[in-house]
Amino acid sequence: MDSDRALSCPQPWRAPDGTVHSSGVPGGQVSTVAEDGGGGLLLPSRQARVAAGVLLVVAGLALGGVTALLIVFGGVIAMFGAVVFGILGLLLLAAGVFALRRKPRTTGVLLTPEHVVINWVHPAVRVPWSDISEIRPLCLRIGRANTGPSQNFVGVVSHNSETMNTRMRKAAEKFGKDVACALPMRSLDVDQLVVLHTLTFYLDNPDARAELAGPDAVRRVREVRLRSPE
Incomplete structure (x- = not known):
């Protein structure tokens, strides 16, 4: 300029x-x-669409890792925790992917x-x-x-x-x-x-x-x- x-x-x-x-x-x-x-x-x-989407994906993957560890250790309580963390991980992962793919708003x-x-x-x-x-x-x-x-x-x-x-x-x-x-x-x-x-x-x-x-x-x-x- x-x-x-x-x-x-x-x-x-x-x-x-x-x-x-x-x-x-x-x-x-x-x-x-x-x-x-x-x-x-x-x-x-x-x-904050991109940053929020990446954060949600990372959180979902992290919960997925926790779920895998609980399954490996076994036990009733561990399996119950694996189900809960697994569902939360999938929800966060899906929300992150949706946020990254969504068309930006013209605001x-x-x-x-x-x-x-x-x-x-x-x-x-x-x-x-x-x-x-x-x-x-x-x-x-x-x-x-x-x-x-x-x-x-x-x-x-x-x-x-x-x-x-x-x-x-x-x-x-x-x-x-x-x-x-x-x-x-x-x-x-x-x-x-x-x-x-x-x-x-x-x-x-x-x-x-x-x-x-x-x-x-x-x-x-x-x-x-x-x-x-x-």
């Missing part, structure tokens, strides 16, 4: 020495997905021409662009020291907080009464600066929101064309 297209980092996301607070290593890509008969730009959330922050949809929560939260007054970078520091660990958030300042569910509003209260929602950057699988500048660009440029329904928005984000026209 060359200097004239580099995304600036806001001060709240910087450490005292000027470095950027990390929110993990993103591995996802923005994409266009279908939504209610239209399309939208998806900023994907992290999914994250979905930007449509009319709404910002947060669909990794249930039920999904739909915020009209017209209700959003500001996209605000936020930081939550753990402890009193400036050098302590921190977490970065993107705050959605909305005219109508009723569009948010109670859980999201309560989580955002620590950042101010005007913050209706605080999106944790560790939950998203896209670079945090891309998330911040993409939301800010489409908030500030309503005429460009029509492209969110198609591939033009994906190209804009991948080419880092997120500066408002001067």
Whole structure:
């Protein structure tokens, strides 16, 4: 990314020495997905599907090993334990294989021409662009020291907080009464600066929101064309 297209980092996301607070290593890509008969730009959330699937498979195989040992040792109690562990092992193994083979869900922050949809929560939260007054970078520091660990958030300042569910509003209260929602950057699988500048660009440029329904928005984000026209 060359200097004239580099995304600036806001001060709240910087450490005292000027470095950027990390929110993990993103591995996802923005994409266009279908939504209610239209399309939208998806900023994907992290999914623990692969890690969870592998863990379940390993646990199932481990119980299978325990089952084999109990069968070898014999005895009534050992055979009963073998049956129990064997069934649990098969269930865990089946769940792990299912998790690994299941098609990934298209969850994250979905930007449509009319709404910002947060669909990794249930039920999904739909915020009209017209209700959003500001996209605000936020930081939550753990402890009193400036050098302590921190977490970065993107705050959605909305005219109508009723569009948010109670859980999201309560989580955002620590950042101010005007913050209706605080999106944790560790939950998203896209670079945090891309998330911040993409939301800010489409908030500030309503005429460009029509492209969110198609591939033009994906190209804009991948080419880092997120500066408002001067």
